[in-house]
Structures are given as C-alpha cells and as structure tokens.
Amino acid sequence: xENKIKELRTKLNITQEExxxxxxVRRETIVxxxxxxxxxxLKLAHDVALALKTTIDKLFIF
Amino acid sequence: xxINSNNKTMxxxxxxxxxxxxxxLLAVVFSQAIIFKNYLIPIIVLIICYLVLxxxxxxxxxxxxxxxxxxxxxxxxxxxxxxxxxxxxxxxxILYANRDLNPAYEPVAMTxxxxxxxxxxxxxxxxxxYNKYKLNDKKLIYTILVLVLFIVLAIFSARLFSGEDNWxxxxxxxxxxxxxSFAAPSVECK
Numbered sequence: 226x227e228n229k230i231k232e233l234r235t236k237l238n239i240t241q242e243e244x245x246x247x248x249x250v251r252r253e254t255i256v257x258x259x260x261x262x263x264x265x266x267l268k269l270a271h272d273v274a275l276a277l278k279t280t281i282d283k284l285f286i287f
Numbered sequence: 288x289x290i291n292s293n294n295k296t297m298x299x300x301x302x303x304x305x306x307x308x309x310x311x312l313l314a315v316v317f318s319q320a321i322i323f324k325n326y327l328i329p330i331i332v333l334i335i336c337y338l339v340l341x342x343x344x345x346x347x348x349x350x351x352x353x354x355x356x357x358x359x360x361x362x363x364x365x366x367x368x369x370x371x372x373x374x375x376x377x378x379x380x381i382l383y384a385n386r387d388l389n390p391a392y393e394p395v396a397m398t399x400x401x402x403x404x405x406x407x408x409x410x411x412x413x414x415x416x417y418n419k420y421k422l423n424d425k426k427l428i429y430t431i432l433v434l435v436l437f438i439v440l441a442i443f444s445a446r447l448f449s450g451e452d453n454w455x456x457x458x459x460x461x462x463x464x465x466x467x468s469f470a471a472p473s474v475e476c477k
Contacts, residue, residue: 250353257355266354 227286231259233277247276297346305343309336368410375399390470405439 234244241259245252249272257263258273265273267281274284297305313329313336320329344351352360382396416431454461454471461471 245350249350250355251350254353254355263355269354 226264227261228258228284229286230255230273230277230284233279233284234259237277239276244273244276248272295346296348297343299347299349299351302343302347302351306340309340312336368406372403372407375403379403393470409435 230244234241241252241255245255248255248269250269254263254265254269255273258265270281270285274281277284313333316332317329320326376399379396379399382392382399386393386396412431412435416428420427454467455464456462456476459476461476463471
C-alpha cells in the first residue's frame, strides 16, 4: 500500500529507528512500510500516524 | 557482564550472544549424552536453558519481535508443517511398503506417521484456540502447550518404558516379549 511515511518522517526530521521506537516495532518494519511492502494492522497504522502527527487517512493512500 | 548491573536490563545484542552460547552448550551436552548414553541430563539442561532464556528475554527492553515477525512466522510455520507432513507421509508409505527389505523401516515409518499426526493435532488445537479466543492471553497459551506436551510425553513414556511388546536380553539372546513392531536390536546382547 502506498503511503507518505518517508515524506512525513523526513519533514519531521526523525530517523527510522526513532519512529520504530515510538510505534513499538522493529526498524525493519518501518523500512518495509515505507517501501509499501507491508500492510500494517490498524493499531500499527494508528501508532505510526500518531508518531508522525497525522491521521491514518492522510498517511496511507487507499 | 551480559546483564547491565545498574538497571538489570539487557540489550538485544547481549541476548543474542547468550542465545548463541546456549545453543553451543546444548549441542555439547546432547553429543556427550549420546556418547555416555545418559538421556536425563540433556532434558534437565534443556529445561534449565529454556527457563534461563525465558527470564533473560524479560530483561530485554528493546523490541525482539513485532506484528510483521509474527505474521511472517505464522506463514512460515504453516508452510513448514505442510511440507513436513507431505514429505513424512510419502516417506512413511515408501518405508512401510518396503518393510520386508529391512525390518528397521517399520518403526521409522510409524515414528513419521505418529509425529505427523501429533503435529497436525497440535496445529488444529492451537488454530482453533486462536480462532475462537483472544490472541493475547499468553498465560492460557502456555498452560495449553504445557498440558499438551505433558500428555504427549506421558503417552510416549508409557509406551517406551512399559516393557510391553519389546525385545528382552536373556542368556545372550534377544527374546520377543509381546509383539514388538520392530526388529531385534542390532547391538550385542550380554
């Protein structure tokens, strides 16, 4: 699924490691998310959106 | 030290080093157990190692596995079960069909058949549990796993140590006791 995680993360100037810690996942999961190779659970999508100070519908392109 | 003494925590790297050391230790203990024919010590060591790793895992504050790992693990486990079941069943039929060529094929075929049945039974029980109940009740999962393991071990021990349907060494000869489904041991009877 396409998303704006990398774009927003860069804008907020936070690393993948920091985002992973905030979302409670491993860094590799953030890498896969950014590449659109992994569809997250609703909870993870919510946690990532929260960490990037946005909402799920703005973060993921459905 | 592998555990940080100030806050009693462990990094993921330290935990992985310990896990590797435990694997080496188990390999040494198992090989020595086979050489000295002592099978109680490896079981005790295995339980101790499991408990130590379980305790240390709680000391790691970093994320060891997340939802993607569980998803990948689940898919891999299912595929591994399917591959093992197919291979075991085909091998079982081939060995059982050729049991006249070598009597040792029959117990191997039976072991494969029973192990496949137990694996599928366990999978069905765990799948049913996950499908019906909540996914995060770890205490109940561990209780069910321990119970199933205990039942399997109890059946296996009862079958193995019952002395029924076995070969008994008497006056330098292997004598049938009951109806053993396998050939007489190849080792010398003293």
